[in-house]
Amino acid sequence: MSIISKDISKAVELLSNEELVAIPTETVYGLAGNIYSEKAITAIFETKQRPFFNPLIVHIPSVDYLDKIVASIPEKARLLADVFWPGPITLVLKKKNTIPDLITGGKDTVAVRIPNHPTILELLNQLSFPLAAPSANPFSGISPTTAEHVEAYFKDKIKMVLDGGPCKKGIESTIIGFENDEPIIYRLGSTSIEDIESVVGSVEVKNKKEVTPNSPGMLERHYAPKTKTVLTDNLRKSITEHQGKRIGLLLYNDILNDDAIEFKIVLTQDQDLEEAASKLYDALHQLDKHDLDIIIAERLPNYGLGKSINDRLIRATKQ
Ligand code: TXA
Ligand code: MG
Secondary structure, three states: OOOEEOOHHHHHHHHHOOOOEEEOOOOOOEEEEEOOOHHHHHHHHHHHOOOOOOOOEEEOOOHHHHHHHEOOOOHHHHHHHHHHOOOOEEEEEEEOOOOOHHHHOOOOEEEEEOOOOHHHHHHHHHOOOOEEOOEOOOOOOOOOOOHHHHHHHHOOOOOOEEOOOOOOOOOOOEEEEEEOOEEEEEEOOOOOHHHHHHHHOOOEEOOOHHHOOOOHHHOOOOOOOOOOEEEEOOHHHHHHHOOOOOEEEEEOOOOOOOOOEEEEEEOOOOOOHHHHHHHHHHHHHHHHOOOOOEEEEEOOOOOOHHHHHHHHHHHHHOO
16 A cells, blocks of 8 residues: 555654654655654664764744754844745754754754745644654665655655655755854755855855765765766767667757667756756656666756756766
């Protein structure tokens, strides 16, 4: 029997009994549990096979709730919350002592966001506690953007996926921390740097391997298909290099017709980067099912959400 259901009250019951429920958000599906339940939080790490040092994002229903979670809020954090929440921005702020160390990997900061999806907002409003929710994929795997993706990963291990349809944004939230009260981007994501800078002025990006201690989700190999995947600026050349293999293509633009190609997916017909982001993970899930020798992914333009998509593709192609 399918574990996919639209029944919010069932999700409330399970979560209140310290069980896990996979939840929809506008970015990707999350694997959620009560932040105050040691049993639920431990189960999140075990189900994902995620190392305990890698902290979780806390999902709250409204800005008022922030004061229960964090000890202080820099002015620019307040500004970002006002403009972008509910939405795909996660703020890393000094935590209150009441936030369990298990959530934060022992750090004195906590990552928090208000997701923008009617189903999870309804759910959060019915619960008396916030939800910790990492993306609902096994550690390092491709994040899920449909209830079916989650079911395929975890059907024997969790009781329910709350179905909210396909995620509209399709890649994770942008994570912003603060150093001397100034915003620093720790993870590129569904809110573009340009949009963030239009609100708080120029921001530094520390989205590299060096910041692994700050945001372990930035471990180099991540978001990765099982099939060997390469990223290219020159499709023709890459196809020639892999002649004779079963090739799958992930294309930004549909410009190529080639008999050597087993399977291809075009992310957008009219250079719409939002559309490309929303389709990215589903495309990788599909390509990964096609028994290919290699996936060749075309690099996107390096601005707006193109930057975030390229970041995910780079991590997907690391050996
Ligand atoms: O869009 C999203 O953010 C999704 C949905 C479900 O909300 N969640 C998500 O969670 O992507 P996850 O666990 O896959 O990624 C969370 C990232 C990790 O890279 C983690 O290291 C970072 O947030 N993080 C969490 N707490 C942190 C903290 N205190 N300081 C720095 N980074 C933190
Ligand atoms: Mg993740």
